Amino acid sequence: MVEYSSKLLDRTFGALADPTRRRILAQLAKGEECVTDLARPYAMSLAAVSKHLIVLERAGLVKRRRDGRVHSMRLEAKPMREAQAWIDRYREFWEGNLDQFEKYLDKLQTKETKHDDDK
Amino acid sequence: MVEYSSKLLDRTFGALADPTRRRILAQLAKGEECVTDLARPYAMSLAAVSKHLIVLERAGLVKRRRDGRVHSMRLEAKPMREAQAWIDRYREFWEGNLDQFEKYLDKLQTKETKHDDDK
DNA sequence: TCTATATTCAACCATATGGTTGAATATAGT
DNA sequence: ACTATATTCAACCATATGGTTGAATATAGA
Numbered sequence: 151m152v153e154y155s156s157k158l159l160d161r162t163f164g165a166l167a168d169p170t171r172r173r174i175l176a177q178l179a180k181g182e183e184c185v186t187d188l189a190r191p192y193a194m195s196l197a198a199v200s201k202h203l204i205v206l207e208r209a210g211l212v213k214r215r216r217d218g219r220v221h222s223m224r225l226e227a228k229p230m231r232e233a234q235a236w237i238d239r240y241r242e243f244w245e246g247n248l249d250q251f252e253k254y255l256d257k258l259q260t261k262e263t264k265h266d267d268d269k
Numbered sequence: 270m271v272e273y274s275s276k277l278l279d280r281t282f283g284a285l286a287d288p289t290r291r292r293i294l295a296q297l298a299k300g301e302e303c304v305t306d307l308a309r310p311y312a313m314s315l316a317a318v319s320k321h322l323i324v325l326e327r328a329g330l331v332k333r334r335r336d337g338r339v340h341s342m343r344l345e346a347k348p349m350r351e352a353q354a355w356i357d358r359y360r361e362f363w364e365g366n367l368d369q370f371e372k373y374l375d376k377l378q379t380k381e382t383k384h385d386d387d388k
Numbered sequence: 389t390c391t392a393t394a395t396t397c398a399a400c401c402a403t404a405t406g407g408t409t410g411a412a413t414a415t416a417g418t
Numbered sequence: 419a420c421t422a423t424a425t426t427c428a429a430c431c432a433t434a435t436g437g438t439t440g441a442a443t444a445t446a447g448a
Binding site for chain 1: 275278279280281282283285286287288291294295298344346349350352353355356357359360362363
Binding site for chain 2: 405
């Protein structure tokens with residue numbers, strides 16, 4: 151039986167499934183920003199934002215650079231590219247332009263397990 | 270900026286954040302299928318697959334048609350299209366010209382307002 | 389050194405996921 | 419009516435999210 155599990159894809163989609171995290175990604179699209187600045191627009195506590203950032207980090211969607219006590223977060227595009235690729239290929243298959251979606255999924259899985267260092 | 274319906278996106282991305290559900294969607298891309306047939310490839314119980322289908326249904330990604338005791342599931346395109354649109358949109362910021370342009374403007378503004386110290 | 393700032397950690401709470409098993413419900417077939 | 423099949427429901431369990439507050443840690447700056 152083919153294994154479709156991909157923890158990175160799970161985490162990427164999971165990270166996108168929250169409006170605060172999507173908004174944080176939009177903020178970071180303008181450039182690197184530190185935790186306190188990122189947290190400013192939100193009503194929630196700094197610790198809550200910190201936890202969102204950890205979720206984004208575990209998904210590989212952002213990277214952290216420590217500069218003294220300040221943690222600067224920046225975007226990392228690769229996991230998003232793979233999420234997009236999943237949806238793109240899925241829709242092509244669905245719409246009849248692809249006939250071997252399962253083979254594609256196998257390939258994606260093999261590629262992703264190489265970077266799946268966590269857990 | 271485009272306003273994306275938050276709850277629907279939450280549920281759509283949330284529904285995609287599980288390998289079993291992604292695989293179910295891939296199965297359904299081949300055409301309508303009933304719950305028992307969908308559940309056949311999985312080691313888990315039928316009730317577990319049933320719950321996954323409810324998650325997909327709540328995200329609007331599949332629709333259910335009852336034909337006697339048999340429930341046939343079929344794909345629904347709209348939520349997936351919106352998820353794709355979200356990713357497409359933000360990748361334009363992350364990797365495209367708009368991102369570069371905004372960075373350029375920010376840097377230009379910094380140079381114009383601060384003459385003596387660059388950070 | 390002393391104090392303020394940046395950030396996480398720890399403990400807690402409520403709710404959602406992801407799975408189980410066994411019972412309930414609805415319908416098909418005989 | 420009886421039995422088998424299709425599916426969900428209910429109760430339960432373990433873990434993850436999404437938030438809180440207060441303490442801990444690390445560093446910056448006087």
